[in-house]
Amino acid sequence: MDLQEKLVASYMAQTSTSEDSKRMAKLRSTAIETFEQQGFPNKKMEEWKYTPLNKLVKTDYTVFPKKIKNVTLTDVQRFILHDVDTYKIVFVDGVYSSFLSETTHEGMDVCLLSAALSQPKFRKVIEQYFDAVADSEDSFTALNTAFGREGAFVHIPKKKRVEKPIQIIHFSTGVNQNLMLQPRNLVVVEAQSEVQIIERHQSLSDTAVLTNVVTEIFTHKGAQVDYYKIQNDREEASLVDSTYIHQEKHSHAKVHTFSFGGQFIRNNLHFYHKDQAIQSTMKGITLVEGKQLVDHHTLVHHAHPNSESHQEYKGIYDGQSTGVFNGKIVVEQEAQKTNAFQQNNNILMSDKATINTKPQLEIFADDVRCSHGCTIGQLDETALFYLQTRGIPKKEARALLTYAFANNVLASVNIPAVKARINTLIAKKLGVHLGFNL
């Protein structure tokens, strides 16, 4: 039985025991049908041309974890931001960990999706938002819709500036061989509210794990969402991350993606504009080596006038690593005065590293400003020599130039603790200690 058949069979087995509402049951059965029909994507599809899934779909993943392993704070502490006060929604092998978490229902809801799915008071919100912006035709997303029962649920009412950032962390312990996790996050930010969220998936062992996460974010009128994805998993871990963002008038959604670790990472980041005067920002730093693969597929759908989108992705590839960047910008005929900016700059640190970068612009309006650019290069040898003549050894000099290259992506990080953590991770990844933060 291949993975696809196994997943479909497992779905059948779980439906008899579930407590889904009628609507939810319908959603899930439609989703599994979509997945069954489409199967996993393959290299013949344009969207997956440079991102082979063969190895992943040949692994015999377990969908339902059988064993539970308790983790202690010491096991996981280093993956949680502590130097800033935060809400925390933490899962271990797909199961909520109340002892690691800090949730709230005071004036807003920062809690578990399973609670929201099962409690009557959340029914309306769930009906309105669950699977409302996700691409139901995408096979990984459909798979997640069929299985996804747990994750973070964040609902911020109107005119509320959430003071503490929210950390969403999914740990896998490795007690279950080849675990496949399907977390589902739902974030609803009502008008004029602001929230900051940090998401992380972290394996604690050298057992293979595949995470297929779907996050839906709704930013209402004038709302601001500042979202950080820290992808620094172990080399046995793989991640397919699909994030769908619905934006209303005057809203600003900002997503930073830091991809430093993991065997395979595919990011699908989609912004859908539902009104005018919207801002969408996506920034990323990718820093990989060995045989790692990181793929960023972004989509901004400009459907109304006077909106802006800014994309800036920097990639540094060493060893035999592979990078993919595909930035799709659609500007509908109605979306006049759109200002769309896209930039993807890459450095190849070795002869065997590869980057495939492609801007994909589909513009149907005539009064727009769309600019895009991509570069692929090496570290400047003259700059390296310059630094060395100042007493800075080659390794440190390379690190300093790498920092300089990635710097303007970090400049827009608004949580100092996140910035400090990213600085540390970059320094660690480059094997240096520099006496300053950018």
Added chain:
Amino acid sequence: MLSIDNLHAQVEGKGILNGINLDIKPGEVHAIMGPNGSGKSTLSTVIAGHEDYEVTKGSLLYQGVDISDLSADERAHLGIFLSFQYPVEIPGVTVTNFIKTAINETRKGQGLEEMPANVMLKKIKEKAKLLSIDTQFLSRSLNEGFSGGEKKRNEIFQMAMLEPKLAILDETDSGLDIDAMRVVANGVNTLRNDENAIIVITHYQRLLDYIVPDFVHVLHEGKIVKSGGKELAIELEEKGYDWIKQAI
């Protein structure tokens, strides 16, 4: 301090230095002049240790030790400094952070502890003042958007901070107006003492009015073809390089 004997060097298989002999003692200032393409910048690059430049013959001794196999940073740790003709721009790294990193990496290379923050700060202030650099300048990205004069002043500021034993100033006067040149030259003169040596590489004589050399050497086709005192520079200025070419 620096003893160069029959030095031959090549880059990408092309011979650029064809037997240089040069002896520099502590406290001396040597000027190296010559037409474009004579090998002036190559000589400075070879002394500083660029790995693309290969020494094929002859010897390069610094304080009695053969340094031809040392990397550029190892040579910097021994006290060799190169002021670039075209300093490199590094966006995102401030002048202050850069100089702190350079100093502490150098100290590490010398087996010393990091410089305490307050000592560093005091030194930065003192040396910035010497080169009429205001503190705002120090928090700008290194060389990014700097004028020609600012870049060169920044090079000499770094020299002042690192206190090298042998400083090579490669075309420090290029792109400078007369006021900027005075500031830079004044900075260099303040740093002169009996223990360090300076090599001034220049195309024109005018910088040598401000940084007065003890010896002047003329480079042509990768060889020193004439040496003399400071009056040689004046003679060159009057007669031009063709005079030297004909004399050979």
